[in-house]
Amino acid sequence: MNIFNLFSDHFRFRIALSEKERSLAFKVRYDVFLRELHYTTLKEDPVTQQEKDVYDEKALLCLLEHRHSKTIAGCIRVVIPHEGAPPPLEQLPIEYYCGHSLNHHVLHPAKFPKQQICEVSRLAVPGRFRRRAGNGDTASEALDDIAFTPEERRTFPLIGVSFFLAATALIGFMERPHVFAMMEPRFARLLTLSGLRFQQIGEMMNYHGPRAAYYIDQRQAVSDLSPHLRELYHHIESELVSQYRQTSI
Numbered sequence: 001m002n003i004f005n006l007f008s009d010h011f012r013f014r015i016a017l018s019e020k021e022r023s024l025a026f027k028v029r030y031d032v033f034l035r036e037l038h039y040t041t042l043k044e045d046p047v048t049q050q051e052k053d054v055y056d057e058k059a060l061l062c063l064l065e066h067r068h069s070k071t072i073a074g075c076i077r078v079v080i081p082h083e084g085a086p087p088p089l090e091q092l093p094i095e096y097y098c099g100h101s102l103n104h105h106v107l108h109p110a111k112f113p114k115q116q117i118c119e120v121s122r123l124a125v126p127g128r129f130r131r132r133a134g135n136g137d138t139a140s141e142a143l144d145d146i147a148f149t150p151e152e153r154r155t156f157p158l159i160g161v162s163f164f165l166a167a168t169a170l171i172g173f174m175e176r177p178h179v180f181a182m183m184e185p186r187f188a189r190l191l192t193l194s195g196l197r198f199q200q201i202g203e204m205m206n207y208h209g210p211r212a213a214y215y216i217d218q219r220q221a222v223s224d225l226s227p228h229l230r231e232l233y234h235h236i237e238s239e240l241v242s243q244y245r246q247t248s249i
Contacts, residue, residue: 002228004228004229006154007162007232010066010067010155011065011066011067011159012065013062013064013065013162013166014065015060015170015246015247017243017247023050025063026051026052027049027050028072028074028124028126029075029122029124031124032124036127037208039208041208042208055077055093058079058249060174060247062163062167064159064162064163064166066146068152072126073125073129073159075122076120076121076122076167078118078119078170079121080092080119092119092180094119094182094213098202098207101202103202103203104199104215107201108201116175116176116177117178117179117180118176118178118180120171120179121181129156160187160190161196165232168196168218168221169233169237169240172219172222173240173244174249176218177217177219178217179216179218179221180213180214181214182213183214184209185212194226195221195229196225197224198214198216199215200213200214201213
């Protein structure tokens with residue numbers, strides 16, 4: 001069995017449809033961004049131990065669940081602008097917070113109709129799912145309460161890319177083909193190897209570390225996927241389509 005099929009056997013994607021599921025995403029973000037990575041510019045609620053912002057109220061949140069343990073292996077969100085809404089909701093976060101860094105005169109959020117644009121952000125993967133077998137912190141692994149098999153750990157490097165496949169599927173359902181994201185250049189290069197060829201459209205800036213703005217056309221992204229990743233993409237798409245029909249976005 002190839003690694004893509006193994007991934008599907010061990011993980012499944014869920015749209016956060018209920019407040020309880022949305023809270024799971026906010027808790028994962030709190031644990032990863034504030035406790036593991038020590039981001040200092042994000043808002044936190046120390047009582048509920050959640051990380052969220054004003055954009056989350058109207059964002060589509062997606063979770064990855066480890067099937068065997070029922071543990072959340074990460075989350076991501078898709079944000080859309082809302083015309084006529086008070087600032088900052090009429091713009092994407094990338095415009096409102098990082099607009100000064102955008103330097104592409106064509107591939108700029110303001111150049112597209114608002115109903116055709118969206119932003120992918122807040123990708124968070126807990127440390128236990130970022131470590132590969134024999135490649136991580138042995139002490140941390142010993143304290144982990146989940147005993148992953150070597151087969152499961154083989155699939156962990158696919159988690160980051162799979163989240164962008166899930167976002168690509170959701171964006172296809174939403175019919176918002178013009179996609180923006182802030183990311184580290186090394187992660188953009190990793191996505192490029194998978195066929196997700198994001199184009200840099202902004203200067204490097206310090207945004208929770210060195211990051212730049214990127215753009216991709218969702219339709220071209222699907223077309224450019226490698227055969228194996230396209231198979232995984234269609235599997236993820238089939239997992240999410242019935243869930244998406246239950247949303248109001």
